[in-house]
Amino acid sequence: VTRTEGGRPYLTASEVGQFTYCPEAWFLQRFGHMPDADAKRRLEDGTRQHARIGRTTERIVDTDALRRVLLVIVVVLAALLLAIGTGALGLVAPW
Amino acid sequence: MVTTLVLLLAAGVLAYVALGVLQTHRRNSIGLNGSTVLAADDSRIGSPTLRAERLRLVGRPDQLVSIGRQVIPVEQKPRARRVQDSHVLQVAAGCLLVSEVYGVRPAFGVLVLANGRQHRVAFTPDLEQRLLQTLARMHALLDSNQQPRPRWLGARCQACGLFSRCWE
Numbered sequence: 001v002t003r004t005e006g007g008r009p010y011l012t013a014s015e016v017g018q019f020t021y022c023p024e025a026w027f028l029q030r031f032g033h034m035p036d037a038d039a040k041r042r043l044e045d046g047t048r049q050h051a052r053i054g055r056t057t058e059r060i061v062d063t064d065a066l067r068r069v070l071l072v073i074v075v076v077l078a079a080l081l082l083a084i085g086t087g088a089l090g091l092v093a094p095w
Numbered sequence: 096m097v098t099t100l101v102l103l104l105a106a107g108v109l110a111y112v113a114l115g116v117l118q119t120h121r122r123n124s125i126g127l128n129g130s131t132v133l134a135a136d137d138s139r140i141g142s143p144t145l146r147a148e149r150l151r152l153v154g155r156p157d158q159l160v161s162i163g164r165q166v167i168p169v170e171q172k173p174r175a176r177r178v179q180d181s182h183v184l185q186v187a188a189g190c191l192l193v194s195e196v197y198g199v200r201p202a203f204g205v206l207v208l209a210n211g212r213q214h215r216v217a218f219t220p221d222l223e224q225r226l227l228q229t230l231a232r233m234h235a236l237l238d239s240n241q242q243p244r245p246r247w248l249g250a251r252c253q254a255c256g257l258f259s260r261c262w263e
Contacts, residue, residue: 023236045174058138060132064132
């Protein structure tokens with residue numbers, strides 16, 4: 001996310017949060033002041049946690065897609081069995 | 096043949112139900128219960144950068160989800176134990192961006208705290224007003240290149256990674 005466009009400053013949604021927490025800290029970070037080593041470690045930890053959440057979200061989306069395919073297969077199989085059961089396909093059901 | 100079809104059907108139903116249980120567990124673990132994921136940052140799914148040109152505001156929510164046909168922005172705060180005002184304003188900024196880009200105002204945004212605890216932030220006209228005032232103050236500081244004066248916030252200052260820049 002860029003911070004200036006056409007020479008005009010843009011704000012990010014996360015900066016709104018930073019400013020609300022502490023205007024001074026937001027301003028210093030905006031102009032490149034680096035936090036100390038402890039704060040950097042916390043930031044890195046936060047990045048790792050977000051990456052983990054991102055991976056879980058991918059799995060959710062992939063599995064949702066798989067479930068949709070499974071549902072189609074189940075419906076087709078059920079319809080096929082029903083058709084066999086009622087003799088609609090000209091096949092004789094064993095029951 | 097019929098026996099095979101019956102077995103396949105049973106296996107399909109079983110797999111569908113088992114995956115459903117797994118999905119519920121996964122959704123709960125990251126606070127996305129009751130929603131459908133539309134976009135996700137930090138993943139190959141990706142999340143669009145939302146822009147409000149008139150407010151000179153941009154943002155990329157951690158997730159965009161669909162709840163009850165509404166597009167809802169989600170912010171993940173996996174280290175936070177309780178809701179803070181800064182979280183609320185960030186979620187409000189996400190809601191405003193969604194309104195600008197999708198043309199439909201979300202009734203709320205979602206904040207997810209530690210352990211996947213979901214908290215809904217109502218995007219009320221009052222909250223929107225506070226957000227607009229905050230944006231105006233921020234832009235005024237940037238346009239005038241005026242650094243805010245430090246104010247002592249006690250434990251918050253002592254825990255801040257920029258403590259020495261402000262107070263020493």
